[in-house]
Amino acid sequence: MTDRPGSRDALRKRRAAATSHGTPHPGAWWLWSLGLATAATRTTNPLLLALLITVTAYVVATHRTAAPWSRSYAAFARLALAVLLVRLLFAVVLGSPVPGTHTLLTLPELPLPHWAQGIRLGGDVTAEALLFAFYDGLRLATLLICVGAANALANPARLLKSLPGALYETGVAVVVALTFAPNLIADAQRLRAARRLRGRPDRGLRGLLQVGLPVLEGALERSVALAAAMDARGYGRTASVPAALRRTTTVLTLGGLLGVCAGTYGLLTAEGGAYGLPLLLAGVAAALVGLRLGGRRTLRTRYRPDPWGPSAWLVTASGAAVAGLLTLAAARDPSALAPGVIPLTAPTLPLWPAAAILLGLVPALIPTGKEPS
Template sequence: MSRALHPGAWWLWALALAAVASRTTNPLMLGLVIAVAGFVAVSCRQDTPWASSYGVFFKFGLVVIGVRVVFHVLLGGVGGTTVLFALPEVPLPAWTRGIRLGGPVTAEGLVFAVCQGLQLATLLCCVGAANALANAKRLLRSLPAALYEVSVAVVVAMTVAPQLVAGARSVRRARALRGEAVRGVRAVKVLLVPVLEDAFERSLVLAAAMDSRGYGRNAGLPTSTRVLTGTLVLGGLIGLCVGVYGLLDGSAPPVVGAPMLVLGSALAVAGLWTGSRRVRRSRYRPDVWGLREALAVGSGLVAALGTYLAPAGLGGAALTPGTVPLEVPQLPLLPAIGLLCAVVPVLTAERKRT
């Protein structure tokens, strides 16, 4: 049986899809991102407790869309000329200009709110696909030693949602075996306490395991070395953030883009190199990065580049359709073709149905 894909490859692939979703408000394009992420998550997931995380994130995305629409109806936002209905409006002081309570609800504003909510829901679906496909513990083993302590906290945070899903499934199965199956709102009340108790118990077990393995040791390094490592890593992260912002913002000065990105990368690499001596640990059967991982990450990058570099004639103008006045969204040609390339992991990754 072939080995499973590197968890870092799954996260990079999902982040590339999230980059596509952050670039467009076209509902057709966002729906295609959700379809691609869901298809790959269902096709490539393994028989693990967190394999059903995508469905939970998808349902939460639907809730986000509903909340965004409700906020728009109650508080207003983008206006328009096509009034669908009007709610009783509450007068507000002059300093609250731009905010209203009640009032007319237009079709243009409602479509804008739905598109914004759909964008947030798509980002959640991308994160859900990564949670369903990647093993967080394997990802922790693969990270550099300098990021070990930070990565432990990040991995623990990323596993909260999968652990809650696994706990809810086990509690529901146990109650069903006792003939106490419940559904709807009452099921939430019944499952809430045992699920939270199970999550706290897992956290205590994880904390005890970390303490027994010497988590937080500094390998006898002097204070100056630790300060230098932290300064380099922090400076590198700031440089990377500023460089990415400069590349994405066309109005930013040229020096803020590529030069800051290169400088931040150099500082981050130097910090990781100096900090690699801080935590000394061995790896049993380390995860390797091979051709299939490169193909998975490359397919995500193709989707992202196809969206960010698409000219106006090949779909770049259709990424952000207008809402005032309303326009029928068109499927962007080049971004859609690039996004379809993101299904390559289905052809290369190990698949095991739940």
């Protein structure tokens, strides 16, 4: 006996097929990348940070698709490189609080008024100061690259389908903003290739103007079409709920988000380790209850909900394991994860923290499949 097309068994089989042949849930990719970013905040060891960057690059290379948002990893990598160079430039021009004895060069120092005490322009540039700035800038660059990996791997349309009802309007705005730049770049590349095939210039000010105007016109047409489609689907309609429920939802959501921020800050600082975790858990619980209540105002249904399958759990567990083990390593052996610059010593690669970072490669072992529509 075959299953009827609308029966529950047939729907369950379609969901299982989507889970087994599709890529992991986009939310799992974000949790994986945030886990790696959390691990990056626990160390300034350049060898471990370089290993984290290598892990993200390999996973992106094995799982990204040909969609426009998949090209964002290279853009985030260039942004990370720019941040690192700017951090080094600030250390050269503005100096560093780290004292040093190995002077590399001496710049002309500009005298500053008495109210600018503690700030200097120019002066001695030491190897210790540059190395400290390099460690600090590389950590920030690694954070940006981890976020870029999530942007390159997570399908924003699928992520929008999985958002709670209370965040649907905000999610639409975020998805439109995230997909605008990649589509703009794709249109510009397509128009430049067409102009080259016709033998017309595509560089310089003239080429920029002749390519930029059609690109902006196409972006405006897509915006108008999107607005019409959203209006036709009843975007923005809300259900009437009691005023007390609205106030309770607002208090729980805002209070929960504030608790999450305060708890995260407590976990990232040495002084807030006692209250950080309880406050974070309480904030997450309050925010989830607030989002659940806020979803009653949204009148919408989900067509073929995106399932959270075993591959999503594996990806999430991989990022969480890297974050947890690096946090434990930072507490037990802080000198290995934060090498000093005074005196100048070469950083060493701690073995078991490096092995913990390699757990981030687990998503690369998941077979790739077709994105479910």
